[in-house]
Amino acid sequence: MPRPRRTQISIEDTPWYHCCSRVTRRAMLLGDDKFTGKNYDHRRDWVESQLLKLAGVFAIDVAAYAVMSNHLHVVLYVDLETVNRWSDRTVVEQWHKLFSGTEITQKFAKGEVIEEYQVAKLKHLIATYRSRLCDISWFMRCLNEPIARKANIEDNCTGHFWEGRFKSQALLDEAAVLACMAYVELNPIRAKMVDTLENSDHTSIQLRVNAALKGEQPTKLLPFIGDEQLNQPKGINFALKDYLELVDETGRIIRDDKRGSISANSTKILTRLNISSDNWIKLTSEFGKLFHGPVGETQSLTRYCEHLQKRRRHFSKSCLHFQAD
16 A cells, blocks of 8 residues: 655655656557557657756756656755745746746736735745645656656547656665665666666766766756865765766676776775675665665664654665675
8 A cells, every 4th residue: 555655755854855657558658669569769758858847947956867668767856945045936937837827826927916815815825836846746746747648649548657656765865865866877777778878868877978078067957066065055965077987887887798896986985975885786786676665874764764753664674785894
């Protein structure tokens, strides 16, 4: 039985979440249909475009994603500081990028005078929009529903396109975030769809590699900002070059037809995370099998479960991989 979303998402404990949606009906609806021979890869473009569009609307940043043939992975960061800093007008303008709003919010957005008796209703709407713009459930709803409608129109049918609710995992610490990102971005290589990161279409790692070749970072993805510092900008506390090198070397190892090893430079990153090379390979190869709930070091998982009053720490043994041997 599915667990209530409130038991899976707790922004008080962590702003980081791994979400996954899978298609239903018949497999490969986003790739090659083995029964008809028809190719649906253009739908992966739909998903990627909508995902990156939402990153510019919600106060939720995309750290990593991979659009596969029949499922989608995305690592999200909920930015409460930004959404609380937005003015009322900004909140309404952001919401109107996706929805028409109401007559009152349209008038407010245009700078028209709001009647006194309508002010309370306007404030309630703005508070509702502000809450939704940092809500992962609304983010995933705005991602999945338009894709489902377009697919049903194209297939001339009705019914569910996505398989029930999206799945979400709380990523409780820095090690869990980085391991999950690498796991997500290595999906095409693990599936032997491609040989290199730069050829991994419809993934965040491809965007990062292409931008890095120009000395840049993708504007629609949460950036890497180097080592942690005081008054730092928002981002991932590792150097992009080091992360790309680590993921590339990891990809070479997990492929059966390639050889490789974790370099001394990448080992420094794993040392900071307190993860052995063997455990890192295990995590990035089998993350989906090891964890079906919150992810992190044992202490992080204990604090999370205590706060949400969970009686059992599911998959706590898997958390032992977040340590050096």
